[in-house]
Amino acid sequence: MPLNIAVCVKRVPDTAAEKKLDESDKTLDRESVESILNPVDEMAVEEALKLKEANEGEVTIISMGPEAAQAQAIRKALSMGADKAVHLKDDILHGSDAQAVAYALSQVVKKGEYDLVLCGAESTDARTSLVPPALAENLNLPNLNFVKNVEVSDSSVTAHRETDKGHDIVECQRPAVIGVVWGANEPRYPSFKGIMAAKNKPVETLTADDAEIDSSKVGFAGAKSEVLEFGARPAERKKIIVDNSNGDAHVKLADFLQEQKFI
Amino acid sequence: MSDVWVLLEHSDGTTTKVAHQLLTGARAIAAETGGQVVALFIGKGWATAKERIAKFGAAKALVAESDEIGGYVASPQVEITARLIAEKQPWGVLFASVPTGKEVATRVAARNGLGVLADAVNVTVQDGKPVCEYSAFGGSTLVKKTLKQGPYLICVKPNSFVAEESPAEVAEETVDASISEDSKRVVLKERVEKEAGGRPAVESAAIIISGGRGLGEPANFSVIEGLADQLGAAVGASRAAVDAGWYPHSNQVGQTGKTVSPQLYIAVGISGAIQHRAGMQTSKTIVAINKDAEAPIFQMVDFGVVGDLFDVVPKLTEEISKRKGGA
Numbered sequence: 001m002p003l004n005i006a007v008c009v010k011r012v013p014d015t016a017a018e019k020k021l022d023e024s025d026k027t028l029d030r031e032s033v034e035s036i037l038n039p040v041d042e043m044a045v046e047e048a049l050k051l052k053e054a055n056e057g058e059v060t061i062i063s064m065g066p067e068a069a070q071a072q073a074i075r076k077a078l079s080m081g082a083d084k085a086v087h088l089k090d091d092i093l094h095g096s097d098a099q100a101v102a103y104a105l106s107q108v109v110k111k112g113e114y115d116l117v118l119c120g121a122e123s124t125d126a127r128t129s130l131v132p133p134a135l136a137e138n139l140n141l142p143n144l145n146f147v148k149n150v151e152v153s154d155s156s157v158t159a160h161r162e163t164d165k166g167h168d169i170v171e172c173q174r175p176a177v178i179g180v181v182w183g184a185n186e187p188r189y190p191s192f193k194g195i196m197a198a199k200n201k202p203v204e205t206l207t208a209d210d211a212e213i214d215s216s217k218v219g220f221a222g223a224k225s226e227v228l229e230f231g232a233r234p235a236e237r238k239k240i241i242v243d244n245s246n247g248d249a250h251v252k253l254a255d256f257l258q259e260q261k262f263i
Numbered sequence: 264m265s266d267v268w269v270l271l272e273h274s275d276g277t278t279t280k281v282a283h284q285l286l287t288g289a290r291a292i293a294a295e296t297g298g299q300v301v302a303l304f305i306g307k308g309w310a311t312a313k314e315r316i317a318k319f320g321a322a323k324a325l326v327a328e329s330d331e332i333g334g335y336v337a338s339p340q341v342e343i344t345a346r347l348i349a350e351k352q353p354w355g356v357l358f359a360s361v362p363t364g365k366e367v368a369t370r371v372a373a374r375n376g377l378g379v380l381a382d383a384v385n386v387t388v389q390d391g392k393p394v395c396e397y398s399a400f401g402g403s404t405l406v407k408k409t410l411k412q413g414p415y416l417i418c419v420k421p422n423s424f425v426a427e428e429s430p431a432e433v434a435e436e437t438v439d440a441s442i443s444e445d446s447k448r449v450v451l452k453e454r455v456e457k458e459a460g461g462r463p464a465v466e467s468a469a470i471i472i473s474g475g476r477g478l479g480e481p482a483n484f485s486v487i488e489g490l491a492d493q494l495g496a497a498v499g500a501s502r503a504a505v506d507a508g509w510y511p512h513s514n515q516v517g518q519t520g521k522t523v524s525p526q527l528y529i530a531v532g533i534s535g536a537i538q539h540r541a542g543m544q545t546s547k548t549i550v551a552i553n554k555d556a557e558a559p560i561f562q563m564v565d566f567g568v569v570g571d572l573f574d575v576v577p578k579l580t581e582e583i584s585k586r587k588g589g590a
Binding site: 097098099102103121129130133134136137138140142143144145146158160161162163166167168169170171172173182183223224225226227228229230231237238239240241242243244245247249250251252253254256257258260261262263 | 336337338341362365366369370372373374377378379380381394405406407408409410411412422423445448449450451452453454455456461463464470494526527548549550552556561562563564565566567568569570571574575576578579582583586587
């Protein structure tokens with residue numbers, strides 16, 4: 001039972017890098033920071049590769065963004081073992097919010113016949129986790145989100161959905177959109193052979209027109225949210241030091257943790 | 264409309280702390296919009312929920328009570344919430360920024376053509392519109408966002424508001440709880456409670472409690488684990504502790520281990536050698552407990568306790584447990 005699997009991936013700024021806002025349009029200046037394949041998307045790719053290995057089939061990477069997205073995110077996913085990629089690239093997409101991204105990706109997904117569409121359930125930059133369920137909604141497909149242990153049987157797919165008390169075992173029919181949770185697996189490292197092979201794997205480039213994207217729904221025009229302010233959060237340390245000679249330091253520390261909303 | 268809705272997070276009517284926090288936060292927002300706080304209840308156990316939320320000032324409740332809904336994941340809430348928003352046009356709806364709340368909010372948004380903001384850590388009102396604060400890029404950046412058009416859908420992170428009681432009479436309106444076949448596509452097969460020791464991974468945890476040489480012997484990591492479980496935290500270890508074989512390398516934080524940037528990092532019995540600091544210095548909040556007042560770790564803390572960890576940590580664990588017991 002070969003599976004045709006799509007994995008939507010994005011690039012994110014390296015978490016260790018300095019971030020800069022492009023003052024002209026209040027979006028992240030992505031050229032100024034080192035980018036990597038979103039680590040949670042890497043887990044989605046790994047989950048897709050495992051499903052392919054167990055069931056046969058094909059894994060297609062779908063990514064949206066400027067040229068650099070291809071170099072970094074797509075190549076990494078292909079070198080891990082994905083078969084091919086579709087790169088949606090168009091200036092009108094710049095400034096798209098999560099809802100618009102989900103809509104644009106859904107238009108690309110509609111061009112294929114996929115049994116499963118996998119995504120990382122979140123990205124390490126925005127962390128909003130909005131794209132997978134919004135993608136499902138745009139495709140009118142069921143959505144298993146924040147899941148791991150993805151398994152397929154005849155016509156259905158089951159997975160473990162994380163809850164704050166443990167996990168739920170959830171099931172739906174295919175096709176479906178699957179949001180893979182952080183820690184679902186240990187993504188493989190691309191082998192040297194994989195890296196070399198990736199250079200020859202097909203990457204199809206689509207414009208917004210190719211994907212039949214309604215330009216009023218994407219970019220700044222389609223964005224339903226708006227950034228008012230954006231700034232570095234100062235990393236100044238408070239340097240409060242208490243001595244436990246009275247034996248009550250734990251109370252002061254608990255007060256501090258409560259103030260900081262950790263309790 | 265000016266009403267502020269809260270989608271109640273609950274389990275068979277037992278509303279969660281975050282539901283109470285959102286009701287409290289919604290009161291402040293409704294005071295600005297000139298509307299009422301309306302609790303939106305979907306599922307079973309309304310009688311229980313009603314009693315619980317009356318304490319937190321909901322003026323009104325929309326009640327979609329149904330036994331059937333619990334067998335499906337998220338979609339019934341999406342359908343009912345979307346339907347009610349289209350019909351009643353509130354100012355906005357607050358959702359808990361947890362997996363289910365975010366999934367419901369974003370699908371409602373897509374369905375009704377609305378905007379949505381996730382992970383807000385505070386919500387205020389300016390010129391009738393929401394101003395949502397949240398942290399981005401792993402917490403290094405503070406962003407204020409708004410939505411261009413209402414009804415505004417906003418997911419608020421747990422503990423962003425402090426729940427405060429303000430008893431009110433809840434006026435209740437029963438609403439249509441029926442769902443379509445499409446909302447029955449994702450079936451909940453089985454609910455599995457967390458197995459003991461299932462702690463988050465060091466790489467992704469929001470809170471990490473790390474132990475070092477100061478623990479003295481491997482068995483004493485249980486002191487760290489007790490505190491970690493109280494805070495839902497991961498357990499980390501310094502290189503000294505790992506090299507001594509006290510804890511696995513997968514949990515090592517530092518130059519030769521994991522580089523982490525959690526919201527809260529508590530270093531226990533760790534002196535703070537450069538090799539360790541390199542792995543955790545971007546943590547948002549750093550706490551250290553060490554008996555040596557001269558330990559370099561104290562130069563980089565937000566809060567430091569100079570004292571015996573075997574005295575401080577168990578008492579802290581108990582204190583946190585006590586405080587968490589409240590509403």
